[in-house]
Amino acid sequence: xxxxxxxxASVADEPIIALRGVTKVYxxxxxxxxxxxxxxxxxxxxxxxxxxxxxxxxxSTTMNILGCLDVPSAGQFRFKRVHVETLDRDQRALxxxxxxxxxxxxxxxxxRTTALENVELPxxxxxxxxxxxxxxxMAALEKVGxxxxxxxxxAELSGGQQQRVAIARAIVTSPDVLLADEPTGNLDSxxxxxxxxxxxxxxxDSGITVLMVTHEPEMAAFARTVIHFKDGLVERIDRNHxxxxxx
Amino acid sequence: MLAxxxxxxxxxxRRHLLRSFLTVLGIVIGVAAVVAMVxxxxxxxxxxxxxxxxxxxxxxxxxxxxxxxxxxxxxxxxDFDQRDVDAVxxxxxxxxxVAPQAQSTATAIYNGANWSTTINGTTNDYFEVQPWNLxxxxxxxxxxxxxxxxxxxxxxxxxxxxxxxxxxxxxxxRLNNVSxxxxxxxxxxxxxxFGGDQDDVVIMPIKTVQRRFTGNRDVxxxxxxxxxxxxxxxxQESLTEVLRERRRLEEGDEDNFNxxxxxxxxATLTGTTTLLTSIVAAVAGISLVVGGIGIMNIMLVSVTERxxxxxxxxxxxxxxxxxxxxxxxxxxxLSMLGGLIGLVLAQIVIxxxxxxxxxxxxxxxxxxxxxxxxxxxxxVVFGFFPARRAASLNPIDALRHE
Numbered sequence: 183x184x185x186x187x188x189x190x191a192s193v194a195d196e197p198i199i200a201l202r203g204v205t206k207v208y209x210x211x212x213x214x215x216x217x218x219x220x221x222x223x224x225x226x227x228x229x230x231x232x233x234x235x236x237x238x239x240x241x242s243t244t245m246n247i248l249g250c251l252d253v254p255s256a257g258q259f260r261f262k263r264v265h266v267e268t269l270d271r272d273q274r275a276l277x278x279x280x281x282x283x284x285x286x287x288x289x290x291x292x293x294r295t296t297a298l299e300n301v302e303l304p305x306x307x308x309x310x311x312x313x314x315x316x317x318x319x320m321a322a323l324e325k326v327g328x329x330x331x332x333x334x335x336x337a338e339l340s341g342g343q344q345q346r347v348a349i350a351r352a353i354v355t356s357p358d359v360l361l362a363d364e365p366t367g368n369l370d371s372x373x374x375x376x377x378x379x380x381x382x383x384x385x386x387d388s389g390i391t392v393l394m395v396t397h398e399p400e401m402a403a404f405a406r407t408v409i410h411f412k413d414g415l416v417e418r419i420d421r422n423h424x425x426x427x428x429x
Numbered sequence: 430m431l432a433x434x435x436x437x438x439x440x441x442x443r444r445h446l447l448r449s450f451l452t453v454l455g456i457v458i459g460v461a462a463v464v465a466m467v468x469x470x471x472x473x474x475x476x477x478x479x480x481x482x483x484x485x486x487x488x489x490x491x492x493x494x495x496x497x498x499x500x501x502x503x504x505x506x507x508d509f510d511q512r513d514v515d516a517v518x519x520x521x522x523x524x525x526x527v528a529p530q531a532q533s534t535a536t537a538i539y540n541g542a543n544w545s546t547t548i549n550g551t552t553n554d555y556f557e558v559q560p561w562n563l564x565x566x567x568x569x570x571x572x573x574x575x576x577x578x579x580x581x582x583x584x585x586x587x588x589x590x591x592x593x594x595x596x597x598x599x600x601x602x603r604l605n606n607v608s609x610x611x612x613x614x615x616x617x618x619x620x621x622x623f624g625g626d627q628d629d630v631v632i633m634p635i636k637t638v639q640r641r642f643t644g645n646r647d648v649x650x651x652x653x654x655x656x657x658x659x660x661x662x663x664x665q666e667s668l669t670e671v672l673r674e675r676r677r678l679e680e681g682d683e684d685n686f687n688x689x690x691x692x693x694x695x696a697t698l699t700g701t702t703t704l705l706t707s708i709v710a711a712v713a714g715i716s717l718v719v720g721g722i723g724i725m726n727i728m729l730v731s732v733t734e735r736x737x738x739x740x741x742x743x744x745x746x747x748x749x750x751x752x753x754x755x756x757x758x759x760x761x762x763l764s765m766l767g768g769l770i771g772l773v774l775a776q777i778v779i780x781x782x783x784x785x786x787x788x789x790x791x792x793x794x795x796x797x798x799x800x801x802x803x804x805x806x807x808x809v810v811f812g813f814f815p816a817r818r819a820a821s822l823n824p825i826d827a828l829r830h831e
Contacts, residue, residue: 246825249744251744251824251825271748271749272748272749272750275747275748275749276748277746278744278745279747284745286828290741290744290828291741292738303741303742303745304745304746306433307742307745307746307747307748
């Protein structure tokens with residue numbers, strides 16, 4: 183899969199993610215609310231995508247579906263040719279375990295647990311032994327520049343450091359796709375830029391596909407592709423040609 | 430994976446040490462109560478059996494009277510006499526020996542010390558049908574029995590009260606107005622299972638007691654020793670037949686004598702104590718269930734508190750079964766720890782109570798194992814519902830949980 187990701191830029195590659203006519207309806211009857219109204223979307227492997235839009239536009243719902251945390255009410259979601267809409271709860275969990283990494287706005291680290299143990303957590307579910315977990319965990323922490331802080335608990339780390347631990351946790355399994363839900367939402371602009379540079383670097387060096395929800399144009403400017411949502415539909419898709427440069 | 434889950438459970442328990450302890454208190458008390466009650470119950474049963482065994486096995490006690498608790502009304506059934514005793518020995522197959530008994534009470538006096546006690550008139554057969562050894566001296570000589578001489582063998586309680594630590598054999602004591610030579614002392618027999626000090630007795634030849642104390646030739650009680658090769662029930666049957674004939678009872682008349690089989694009494698009493706033990710243990714077992722509910726309660730609280738953690742685990746790819754296992758293992762470890770503490774507590778209670786209850790200390794590994802297993806099962810049963818709730822959480826909602 184690393185090979186597939188490395189050749190991300192080539193035109194011949196088929197999309198790693200493909201949505202076809204995806205709808206999502208919450209509730210039933212007269213109170214039903216249609217959050218997605220038939221979204222078509224292709225995302226190429228190795229892309230760095232920012233998802234933008236006002237609240238209620240369907241961007242979070244889309245991210246939940248792309249993260250295999252939720253299923254469409256109708257339509258198709260193909261992830262690496264797998265029809266995710268046909269999978270059950272546990273099968274989607276295995277898909278997340280194998281191919282996806284998550285970064286949240288609120289960091290969502292386990293409190294009173296060291297940075298290394300937090301990073302090791304996905305490896306526990308992969309059934310890796312203790313030594314492998316430590317080796318991979320330390321390597322991931324090194325990538326985010328926190329290997330010296332491995333035995334600190336989240337309470338002892340700054341917000342920026344916590345988010346970097348969360349990123350280390352997301353990449354420790356070498357996933358194909360990294361999903362980040364407003365990763366800089368709780369950080370000041372300086373820390374935000376650091377996090378964005380980190381994500382950009384990971385995208386460039388490891389070929390990992392990054393999907394990021396944000397409402398800050400400055401952060402979206404780091405992405406190669408910016409998808410704008412509005413009223414449950416994709417409004418437009420912009421391509422940044424000066425990706426990675428400060429606006 | 431399981432080892433990791435186990436470590437995780439221990440860590441989570443350690444993180445809330447006080448809460449965990451309070452949670453398992455119900456299990457601790459339940460296990461301790463069940464184990465202590467059952468163990469002490471078994472010890473009591475053993476003690477009862479022991480004291481009945483000291484009466485001797487394969488013994489039939491025959492007394493005049495009509496059934497248990499048949500009060501008032503009608504003439505008192507007649508006592509037995511020596512001819513009845515002889516008839517039993519001769520006519521009932523399987524009888525090893527018959528010790529007749531005539532009883533009275535008297536005040537024993539020696540050197541200014543006096544002690545009120547029971548006089549038991551019998552023959553040397555008394556020492557043959559039941560195990561009761563002498564600590565000193567001898568039993569009756571045939572001449573003493575035949576002539577009804579004033580000789581006596583004293584029980585340990587009487588000996589202690591009259592002689593303290595001095596030798597008793599060869600001394601002369603007074604029983605009411607009868608002078609009597611002490612020819613033997615008996616070993617301690619202890620409390621009878623149904624109260625009364627068996628050592629508070631003076632044993633004399635039956636003829637002496639009949640002549641000098643009761644003033645008649647009546648025999649109040651026959652101790653019938655049954656040959657080991659015969660069935661006690663069968664001997665009891667033919668004994669009844671012989672006695673009914675001798676007492677001229679018509680067909681349809683009720684027996685006017687009672688035959689107690691010590692083995693049967695032992696079985697009855699053992700049955701009773703066993704039943705009581707199981708009732709008390711069942712009551713104690715209820716607290717185990719209450720303890721289980723306590724565990725379920727705290728596990729539910731814990732699941733709610735850790736909703737975000739569960740969300741994280743689900744998001745990074747834990748399947749439902751793994752989350753379920755995590756919380757289930759935590760509940761099981763918790764209740765097994767409670768069970769262990771309960772077992773230790775139970776042993777302490779038993780060690781403290783056995784001397785007070787005057788029963789032997791018995792360590793029964795079976796009940797300890799069973800109680801421990803039950804504590805584990807309680808963890809499974811009461812931990813399952815909270816664990817399933819954790820596993821069925823929606824990761825999106827769980828991650829948003831504040």
